[in-house]
Amino acid sequence: MNRLKVPTESAPATSPGAEQVMFSLLGAAHALEDRLERALGQVGLSMSKLGVLTQLVEAREPLPLSELAARLSCVRSNMTQLVDRLEADGLVRRIDDASDRRSVLASVTRLGEERQAEGARQLAKVREGFTAALPPADRAALARALAALTP
């Protein structure tokens, strides 16, 4: 699931190091995603799968695939395949929507709920490690900078 390392540039001699901050951000996120996928892999999940399960658990009711796609910011065809795999794993079931025959609802199974809880624990562990690695003095500035960067 990894992203390739970003192309290094032949440094244009402007403010020294400024060009590299963007790549540092990509690299840090990349490394973090690796850790998350590895941790979740230990309980048979991925970030994508955990995302779907978490939505369903939090909603406390079955949700249409369209709604899941919207909440997780992906296209519907992606959700079709993701739910295919979750169904094959026995973590989710498709049920017909009685009120709209176009719609298909995803319903989390008992096993899916258990797996979601395990995944959430793994995720929390990684998050703790992340927070621990963060220089406390820079935490606020990081949060501020990231907020400014996300439009």
Added chain:
Amino acid sequence: MNRLKVPTESAPATSPGAEQVMFSLLGAAHALEDRLERALGQVGLSMSKLGVLTQLVEAREPLPLSELAARLSCVRSNMTQLVDRLEADGLVRRIDDASDRRSVLASVTRLGEERQAEGARQLAKVREGFTAALPPADRAALARALAALTP
């Protein structure tokens, strides 16, 4: 090429906001990658393709696929396919390595060099936008925090 949005958590009431910093980082990187892929798409490239072309241009000589995979931190099978597509695009040629018959070298074409230059310009534009969006007061702290985060 997008990553799904990260699962939101039912906030455990520890230090307020601290849990979310990790997700902010993933989100910011995600948005940034989107912008980069879109900018590169305008010249028919992707981050992965530009990465390969840039390595070849900077090396000023053909490189073995293994070497490219190592430099871009991906597995060799990925490089095989990436070079397949670059070759189909006419940006790269495979040539036999006379000194080691196991090895295959990737050689950037004239068109590939031109495309790399265009890609680098697109990348620089995005980077400028990135830097502009960054609160100057937080730049150093961001760089420091990201460095601490990348092991």
Added chain:
DNA sequence: TTGAGACGATTCATATGTGAACGATACGGT
């Protein structure tokens, strides 16, 4: 009521990544 257009899910083609298995080649120690 009906028919045009919006909407929901799926399928297909494609891009990008991983990892295992394979065949060809290289190389070092005996």
Added chain:
DNA sequence: ACCGTATCGTTCACATATGAATCGTCTCAA
């Protein structure tokens, strides 16, 4: 000189994403 092992590229199966095209269903305006 030969054999075991390492390395190289490829192929395959899979996971994850996008976007276009398709098919069924729904809804509203005329």
